[in-house]
Amino acid sequence: MPPHKPYAFVTYRSQESAQKAHFHLNGGKLMCGENGVTLYLSFIDSGSVFAPLPDGLLLVEDFVSAEEEVQLMAAIDWSSSNDEVIAQKALKHRRVKHFGFEFRYDNNNVDKDEPLPAGLPDVCLPLLERCIKDGYIDIMPDQLTVNQYQSGQGIPPHVDTHSAFEDTLLSLSLGARTVMEFRHPDGRVVPVVLPGRSLLVMKGESRYLWTHGITPRKFDMVPVCDLKSSTHSGHDLETNGSLTLSKRGTRTSFTFRKIRPEPCRCAFPSACDSQGPPAPLPPSPPALPSCPSDAARLEQEFVHQVYDAIAYHFSSTRHSPWPRVCHFLSTLTPGSVLVDVGCGNGKYLGVNPEITAVGCDRSSALVQICADRGFNAFVSDALSVPLRTASCDACISIAVIHHLSTQERRLAAVRELVRLLKPGGRALIYVWAFEQEHNKQKSKYLKDHNGKQNLIKNTSEGSQEPCEYPSKCSDGACTPTDYMPVTDGKLSVHTNRTAFNTQDLLVPWHLKEGKRQEEKLETSPAPVFHRFYHVFQQGELEQLCAQVSQVKVLRSYHDQGNWCVILLKEELH
Template sequence: MRKMEKKILRKQIRAQHMLLRHEGIECASHATQSLVIANAGLGNGMSRHQLHRIAENYGVVEALLMPPKKPYSFVKYESTEEAKKAFDALNGKEVTLEDSVQNIVLYCNFVEKVGWKISVPTSLPPDLKVIENIISPEEEREMLESIDWRGDEDTQNAQKTLKHRRVKHFGYEFLYVNNNVDKDKPLPGGLPEICIPFLEKCLKQGYIKHKPDQLTVNQYEPGQGIPPHIDTHSAFEDEIISLSLGSERFAQVAMVGFLKRNRIVMDFKHPDGHTVAVMLPRRSLLVMTGESRYLWSHGITPRKYDVIQASELGQEVGTITADVRDLTLKRRETRTSFTFRKVRRSSCNCTYPSVCDSQKGQQRQAEPSFPHSEMEASELEQEYVHKVYEEIATHFSSTRHSPWPRVAEFLRSLPEGSIVADVGCGNGKYLGISRDLYMIGCDRSKNLVDICAEKNSQAFICDALSVPIRSGSCDACISIAVIHHFSTAERRLAAIRELVRLLKPGGKALIYVWAMEQEYKNQKSKYLKKKHGSKEKEEESNGGTSQGLPDDETDGQLLGDSKDKGCAAQPGSRLPVHTNRTSFPSPDMLVPWHLKGGIKKKGASVAEVSFPAGSKESQQLSPVFHRYYHVFHEGELEAACRSLDCVRILKNYYDQGNWCVVLEKL
């Protein structure tokens, strides 16, 4: 028995650490009215109704909060005694999920308060419309009956049974091998006659400008979906419309409440990582044009349940208020979609070249050259540093959550009460590293500073060359993976000089920059040792880290003539694009950032806390952004610091692909 208790305690502590590390949830060391329960969340199949039934066995539940897509929930009891009773009973308790054979094990910790910041979209993605009740139940029944799923592949229309759904094509067969159609091989018969009145209605009401000539009919059973994707730009015209219908066996159900609830969730995702879950009620029409058509990916996550508000189900939830946090799981029904497109006969000239297959070649010609002047350097950084980080901020932040050990060591060595500036703080992962320090961050990216604010960290927007902090007011400064983004030696030196200006006499600064030498003292950095295409996270907690080197690059190639390895770029010369997991071709280059549809995390057993992984089926055309970097040779950073007569070097070292300096202001 004692052995089992130790195991439960170990798992409980592990849950506590993971909640703090990944979610910023700090557990209390004493009993409170509120519990956070790991593994009892919407993200791993627990419904609100089931969790409420479990929780109310131990007292009056005052609040029950289930954050969307998360594997944990918060429960607040009327008294601390009731929470303690639940804590003792639920820790290590094995539970079978409703409508499932899967078992989970619950692990509880006390928290001071129940709270979760939920961002509820106030609007759909730009240029996206959902028109409800576009057709009548009778029209729905007729359209569903017109599709003969019993046909075989010898019929006049293309029919396939894919891994994730049943599919049938009309007008042109959609070719999944290249996400396109063969424009010279139309299918006989055209579109079904039953669809013509509906399409004429859409034209008349202005939902589409072109009469579609291609139709894909998808039938989804519960648990099936479609991977996130952007419909190929060159294949189809602007408007793509999709009609959501119920299954044929439910088509004649007349209960209004049932029809309202028979819906599916389609996930839309912007390249910066922002997502919007769009509800598609039965008999509704989804209209994608403009930005929502060309830039946002869309897909249906394969699952048997969707997260919705419990109040929509009319469920009794006891004393729990039905508000924006009133979330539960709703089992999906069979769904059929009719997606209409117009085949494009010319190249796409949309305003989203980063994801446009017609404009890829044109983009490549526009890649930059090494700057001739201060103005060109500033323009290069604006286009290939500042703008890029605004676009990738959310995805970038998701790969930056573990402090690098030697940076943390530097900060924790500072005297209690020290004032510390993190110049180029990114998502602020160092700002809360020690309660004994007063830390303030700044970054050029508004979106990254907004992420700091969401974590309740103190940060503001500014350029690292001009920090609006009084001279001599800081006990220490850190600049981690920032100065290598400045494109001339003069601007890099100016950034170091600005750090020194902020320091009091005797104050210290720690600077990290990428190293040209990814093989040092006969040892390869973690960056080179990782296999190409590795899905491992960029950061780990125990020093086995690439210390900021990109785990998320896409393969690149040199633009223009190659330079000899190690030779600095000359003014006017084309900047090379670095190839993932290889030595750097030049000190000055562009490093690709490939926005992914999902960020995969290693799974864990159901008896442990497991944070949901990104969809492994994500195959969308992901935008690629190029960031400018100057990688430093051995001694280069140290020499730049020594050129300032008001500092001395206390330490310089190599740390997994980075050159690092600790300096002191005299």
């Protein structure tokens, strides 16, 4: 049982006995004291802990002796603040010192023309020579970053900038054991136990494609065999496959890197800043999905990956909460539990301070932005939210369900929202409307659209993406069949500020990057990403909700280019 955590891990010898325990214990009452407690069980896959290391990753245990460890630690003077000599930064999560070149966390790069006066400390040279002799690296590193983590501190998942450093990264761990997580873009996670005095060599795929990071926490779950001294080898029967907790202490790491003089030419362009962002235009637009796995793939590529890539820019265009959503939130009674499914940057999570608001989003980059703003948010798919049935007084899902690519999945998303609601609870859903003009009123965006300036903007506050009202639709005579996907079955790419002529489409997002990238813009155009949308026709959202049992549509309305419903979950009789 991790200290101060309200849960425990239990390991079973076989899957059958684990299933049996789950069946008999989950939801059961345990009498203790007057009230008793309810047990909730869920399966945790410990498989990843025993997964093979990512390609190109090598862990060399006992790379330095205990004496060398002492010498290396002593060589770092944390009290000095002489920025002329070495760049020292007190980062929120850990202490950092740079030698050779400063690594700048504002642009994630190094000033290659401005070496620091102090090169690598002399004590490092013997062990670097050993690295060359043993074949861990080919060239002598010229940059060193020393990180010091107290128990509970960490470093966010990242790939060391390709254009800044050559292939091989060496990370020497000193002091306390910790766990570093490697994540592949396909979702695989491999925790790697780093004992003190070990050397981690990251090359190839593990360096270029997988992110590495240390989750800030005070205890790690580690295989029992990793706690034994390295002289005791062999996984005996008792401990084979068992996990235990390892308490974190202070860990100091020396990361040695070689500055890269030329742009990176690695074989992983999707993660390579030298080789630009992924193909700006889909070479061949995808077709509407014909099976569930196609649908999931389409959304993965044309929704999830895009939001992760544009998260910061997207968030900077989403600051004002929409008034009618705020009004809904203000009607919730104090103490209500609200979940915002697809919460984006969390702009609705703080609107009503008298309720408990929790957000979730598919994009971990957006969830990170929520966390940075002090909101409760977690990564989750809208089709499977890890919250208990009937646990929420209210749900909102604003501009989310239109990103699902089949009717079944949009229906499943509504069902999932309703599942979360307590009987008597209410849900508010917004989806982007095919009709951008309602009751002869253009959406706010269209009214605001009066100059070239707006043309480069992706969005305006109060409305979704630009769309001029389709002239042939203005009499309301269009039927759904007029707007089926285009000819060859491929999705069409929507041209901003032109009429929708189909309900299923790809909407471009022109990434406007930060200052550093603006400089780059002079030579290369802003990258364009494409998001899948299914824009809803009048009545379609209500029809969808009508298929869900135990819920009724309290109200439906058009708000600034969106169709909206408020649902009420009925009491069971």
